[in-house]
Structure formats: C-alpha cells, structure tokens
Amino acid sequence: MQLKTVHTPHVPVRYFEGGTGVPLLFLHGAGGLVAGDPFFAKLAGKYHVYAPLLPGYGDSEECHELRDMLDFTLHTWDVVDALALKKPIIVGHSMGGMIAAEMAAIAPHDVDRLGLIAPAGLWLDNHPIPDLFATMPYDFPKLLFHNVEAGAALFTAGVAFDDPEWLKSFLVSNARQLGMAGKILFPIPERGLSARLYRIRAKTILVWGDSDKLISPIYAEAFKKGIKGAELVAIPEAGHMVTIEKPDQVMAALGRLG
Amino acid sequence: MKFTWFNLMPWPYLPDDFREKNHSVWVDIDQNLFDPVKSHEVYNTYLDLMEYAGTLGFDGIGCNEHHQNGYGLMPSPNLIAAALARRTKDVAIVVLGNSIALYNPPVRVAEEFAMLDCISGGRLVAGFPVGTSMDTNFCYGQIPALTREKYQEAHDLIMRAWHEREPFAFNGRYNKLRHVNIWPRPIQQPNPPIHIPGGGSVETYDFCLDNTYSYSYLSFSGYIRAKALMSGYWERVAQRNTADHSPYRAGFAQTILVADTDAEAERLYKEHVLYFYNRCLHVYPGFADAPGYRTIKTIQSGALSQYAPPKGYADVTWAELNEGGHVIAGSPETVRQKMEELAKSLHVGNIFCLMHVGNMPKEKCMYSTQLFAEKVMPKLRNVFPDYADDDRFWCKPIAKRVTPGNLPAERDLAALNASH
Numbered sequence: 289m290q291l292k293t294v295h296t297p298h299v300p301v302r303y304f305e306g307g308t309g310v311p312l313l314f315l316h317g318a319g320g321l322v323a324g325d326p327f328f329a330k331l332a333g334k335y336h337v338y339a340p341l342l343p344g345y346g347d348s349e350e351c352h353e354l355r356d357m358l359d360f361t362l363h364t365w366d367v368v369d370a371l372a373l374k375k376p377i378i379v380g381h382s383m384g385g386m387i388a389a390e391m392a393a394i395a396p397h398d399v400d401r402l403g404l405i406a407p408a409g410l411w412l413d414n415h416p417i418p419d420l421f422a423t424m425p426y427d428f429p430k431l432l433f434h435n436v437e438a439g440a441a442l443f444t445a446g447v448a449f450d451d452p453e454w455l456k457s458f459l460v461s462n463a464r465q466l467g468m469a470g471k472i473l474f475p476i477p478e479r480g481l482s483a484r485l486y487r488i489r490a491k492t493i494l495v496w497g498d499s500d501k502l503i504s505p506i507y508a509e510a511f512k513k514g515i516k517g518a519e520l521v522a523i524p525e526a527g528h529m530v531t532i533e534k535p536d537q538v539m540a541a542l543g544r545l546g
Numbered sequence: 547m548k549f550t551w552f553n554l555m556p557w558p559y560l561p562d563d564f565r566e567k568n569h570s571v572w573v574d575i576d577q578n579l580f581d582p583v584k585s586h587e588v589y590n591t592y593l594d595l596m597e598y599a600g601t602l603g604f605d606g607i608g609c610n611e612h613h614q615n616g617y618g619l620m621p622s623p624n625l626i627a628a629a630l631a632r633r634t635k636d637v638a639i640v641v642l643g644n645s646i647a648l649y650n651p652p653v654r655v656a657e658e659f660a661m662l663d664c665i666s667g668g669r670l671v672a673g674f675p676v677g678t679s680m681d682t683n684f685c686y687g688q689i690p691a692l693t694r695e696k697y698q699e700a701h702d703l704i705m706r707a708w709h710e711r712e713p714f715a716f717n718g719r720y721n722k723l724r725h726v727n728i729w730p731r732p733i734q735q736p737n738p739p740i741h742i743p744g745g746g747s748v749e750t751y752d753f754c755l756d757n758t759y760s761y762s763y764l765s766f767s768g769y770i771r772a773k774a775l776m777s778g779y780w781e782r783v784a785q786r787n788t789a790d791h792s793p794y795r796a797g798f799a800q801t802i803l804v805a806d807t808d809a810e811a812e813r814l815y816k817e818h819v820l821y822f823y824n825r826c827l828h829v830y831p832g833f834a835d836a837p838g839y840r841t842i843k844t845i846q847s848g849a850l851s852q853y854a855p856p857k858g859y860a861d862v863t864w865a866e867l868n869e870g871g872h873v874i875a876g877s878p879e880t881v882r883q884k885m886e887e888l889a890k891s892l893h894v895g896n897i898f899c900l901m902h903v904g905n906m907p908k909e910k911c912m913y914s915t916q917l918f919a920e921k922v923m924p925k926l927r928n929v930f931p932d933y934a935d936d937d938r939f940w941c942k943p944i945a946k947r948v949t950p951g952n953l954p955a956e957r958d959l960a961a962l963n964a965s966h
Binding site for chain 2: 352355419421422423424456459460462463464465466467468470471474475476
C-alpha cells in the first residue's frame, strides 16, 4: 500500500493506493486513516483501492475553500476525476459514508455500487447522536467499540498526555482533522441528506454494528427506508468501528455489491 | 490609567457540592439550579452595584456576554448596558462585548451599539470578542473552523454600516444584504472605541494593531501568569514598528479585593473567591476548545486555555490564589503595590476590575469597591504620565448631555400650546 499525491483544482490530495481488481474508492471517517489500518489491507486483498485523505488529514494540506457539504461532495468527485476512475465502487465509513451518500445523490448516474458503513448524515430527534466534538479522548472507546477494553488498548497506544510536545501535536492534528470534519458534522451531523436520498440509484449495502453507540443502528433503518432497494447487513458484537472489530464480515457484506 | 468596574454576574446559589455533583457550570448546567424569582433580586442588586461604582470615580462600568453559564448571567450584555445608560451619568459603559459572529445579521450589533451610544450621550466603549468555544460553538452552534472567518466578515460589515453614509449592498459569504443603511448611527465618530478580547493569537494582535483597537486579555489566572502572553503582544507591537507603545493599546482583567488589612481581606472575601474558583470555574473540559476553534498557529504557540489549568481549581487555596496573582487582595497599600506591579509588568493602561466575586454579598462588595476607589485608584492614576493624553481607546461623550427621568412634575400648558 502506498501513500501518493494527486492534484485537484483546490489542493494536492494525499491518498493510499493498494491491491488489484475492480476500483474501489474508500472514504474514511472523522478519525482518519492510517497506513496500518487492518481493514484497508483486507480491502486491498480484493479490490484496487483508492483511499483519499480529506484535506487536513494526516500530512495532507488543509483546504480552507471547502466549507460546506456541497464543497465536500464536489471535492471528492474532483478526486475521482483526478484519479481517472470510472464508476468505482464507493464505500464510506461514518463521515465518509455521509460523503459517499451525498456523491451518489448528486450524481446518481455515476455511482452503480455503494457501500455505507455506519454512515453519518441523518438526524432523528428521538435518537440524538452523542456530541463527538465535546467528547474527551478517554471517552471515545466507549462510544466506538463493542469490546471497550480492546478498543481502549488500541486507542491509547502511543498516547502521552503528560508530554507537552505530544499534547501539542495531538491538539494540532485534532484541530486540522476534526476542525475539517466539523464543517459537515458540527454541531449536528446532518446537512439535508434525508431530502436527497431518493436520488440514489446505486445498488446500496448498509453495514452496521449492532452495538454502535455513536450512531445507533436505528439509523440503519432510516437509511434503508430512504434509499430504494438498499440492503442492510447488521453485524453482531460490533460497535461503530465495525471495520476494526469485524473486518471479515464487513468484507463479506461489501461482497454482495458484486 | 483607566479603571472599569466589571461584573460577571455569577449565580450566587450554586450548592456546596456543585463540583462533585455536576457535569459543568457552562453549556449543560442543571436547569434546576436557576430560580427565576431569586434572579429578580440578583439582577437588580448587580445593576445597583454597577451604578454604585459609577458614582465613585471609576472610568467605566463593564459587562460581557456569556450563554448557558452559571457565572455569567448576561446572555445579552446590551440589555444590561441599556439599563445602565439610563441610570448613570458620566461613567463609560464598557460592553466587552458582543460576540459578533453570533448576531444574524451582525448589523444588529451596529444598530444596538449605536442606540447605546445615542442614549448614553457617547459613553459607549465597544468590544468585539470572537467568544469562547463554550458560547460560540457549543451553545450557539457555530462551526468551529469557520467561526473566525464569520467573525471577520461580521466585523467588516459592522464597520461599513457605521462609516458609510449611503445605503450599500453587502455580498458576504455569511451575510447577503441588499440594503444596509443603519438608522440610528453612533454619536462617536467615526466609531466608538473598540476593545478586542483575545487569548494569545498573533492574528488577533495584528488585527488590533492594524485597526487601532485595544487588545484585552480577560483571564481569571491573574497578572503573574499573564506576563508571557502580554510580552508576546508587546513584542509584536515592536516587531511591526508600531508608532507608539501606549499602554492603552492593552487591557487586562484582574480580580481585586480591598479591606482595611490583609488579614481582614482574607476573613471577608476568602469564601467568595473560593466559591468562584471552585464552583464557577467548574467547566467540563470537553467544552473548552472545540477542534478547529483555535488556529493551528495559536496551538503551536502553546497558549493553552485558561479554563483548563494544569492542576485545576478544585483544591485551590486562598494563599495559592494570592501568591499566584489570580487575586489581588489585601489592605489598600498591599493592593496598590500589586496593582502598580501589574500595570508596569504587563504595560497595560486599561484595567477591568473584577470586584464582585462569586457569591459575594452587596455590603462586602460595596466596602471593597469604595476602599479601592478612595484609597487605591487615586494613587495609580499617574503610572503612565507619558501617555496621559492618549484618548484613542476611550469614549468621548458629548458635552451637553440630558438628565434622564426629568419630565416636569406638572405639564406646562404654555409650552404645550407653543409646540406643534
């Protein structure tokens, strides 16, 4: 898997590329994507995967011109164009799922296969999504994992809150990454997608961890209702980070896209 | 020196175990702790205290804007300022300020500040804070990474609304207005003096210097810890070859408590100071800094939030607060010495005197305020003789001001018939 750069009209975009086969565009969640992501390795075992980083994520350049949902959606289409991909399978996790759904709604004739893994983008008054932006780092594992202990171990590897230099770099990357994510997720991760879902024509697979405490599986039903013909694959004993907790089952679910 | 008597207007009835039993004093504070009937007296007492300070020779009386906050009962500072404008005479009304990114459209700020300036006869000192992350992002839902851009646009719109004399169209990113034409406009021309509260970012230093605004550091951590930040500001002033280093280019907020002796100050004020630091500053750290609210430059400069001190204020003592300079308390002579040290070490001419603290009752507050006004303030007036004439950062009231509440007891029939 390689980290490369592609030029778009706004900024150079960093992306991971790996594997061979059918092209698949993978859009990461608000937490970002690292080279060692085990799910990414699985994807690359079956597809030719392109995983662009949203500007500001990882070591990529920030882009202040991207401000709202339409900007994010069109920017990601710009990335597809820059990579010269023709109708890739589009898969997105969480925030990436929100962007993927918007892409499919805005350009329904350009997306045939869509995988939405615990996507953001809808809001149900009776099931408010926890405020990610007010959550302290040590509280994330509870929201993100079914197996909180294992998740916490993953989460705290390399963490050194007592070290001012580490803390500074943590705050900088938080400001860059979550600052960017906040443009479409803060204070409520909803930008009108529900009114556009009907436009999606792609074959759509929804993947959801049964014990997702960030975006409750109740949202899976709302997406299913909104996207014609969407199939839901519910995965037991998995939280919001279902890609980490049950990668094989997520792969099997995406396999249904053909 | 310019002294502004400042009231944060804290709720004085937070329970003893507030810190232990509550998530936060800000944003999601327990609704059950507020009692509207009790607030009637609280508000009126606080306004009385501000008016009282206005009679003692303070240059200004000040208020600010907070939302969903147990230590700041002023979601609308302009309402407080309006009440003060009618009941005070010569003192400046310092609104520090309106979080201009939160007003939709921000023309509202241009209008309300103009009204305050007109009603008060030109006594307004205006402030334009970005607002804390708690207020701006978590309570008022502004997107953190876009807050500063929206703030900047609001500023530009307000200034144009004040300065232009013809209706104009404003095609902003956040504000689309075809006909901007505020009516009324402020007495003070071209605009009331402007103070910008900041937290150590170079961008804000430059913004103040570019526009001749006064930079205010409003902190609860006192003058000793403020040294690093204010030095950064003055270094920037020097770096940019600014024409002068007037101390009125800067302001600082300081908690001040005066009694006959140092021991009496501790006896009278300790519980109220501890109430403030222990209960009122119990802010859930997750609300302190929404990611994207601070610029990368600011984070890299290491200016960490005052709301999350390294060890917290849970067990802080009176002695620590005094030694650390968070609080300047004691006899008039003790307070004078420390205030002089503050003014000189930070090189600040505008002092925002936090003289009502926590759950302090009015009698103690009046006592401390009076001692400061009579025995401390006069001795500090001439700390910066070279800049005595610098009036760029203060209001300029009109000479001939009316006396409010001055209708004749009986209607004058002759005058009635003479007017048409």
